Amino acid sequence: MNAIRRGWEIEVAGHEIAREEWRLEQQQHAVVEEKWKLQVEWHKEEVAHRIREEEEERQKLNMFWGNVEAHTCITYGTREYTAQLMNLPTTWEHPIEACKATAIEIHGNSYLPKSCEDKGPGVVIGRWEVNQHEPDCASFWIWYKDKEGHFRSKRGT
8 A cells, every 4th residue: 555655656756747747838938928928029110120221222212103103994993004113223122112102103103012023124014904993994885776666566556
């Protein structure tokens, strides 16, 4: 009976040791998790700071859209447009972000690009899908012909 009790006490002591190890691991995990949270916050602040700086720089350089081209209708009432971002330095580190942040005015409305494509140093093309004020992309009838007598009543009237 003592051997059984002694075995049980050893097992309980082993569980206590395992619990203490687990508690220490949880504390270490909490410390690591807190470090990660701080790093995430720092990263968010850095990104926001970089975006602000790039926006200010972009405005200083007066980037704008040039070579605007209207393309074919892509759906009912919607036309595709493309343009090149002008005044973009060839050494600009984030040309796609500059493209996405620069609006264009089409038919009196301001639009941000749907997509941007980096074509090489200093050349970025923006793409828009404009679904306002595009009457050429809407179907309409210019004339019709009434075929008289073709639709007579079966009653003879």
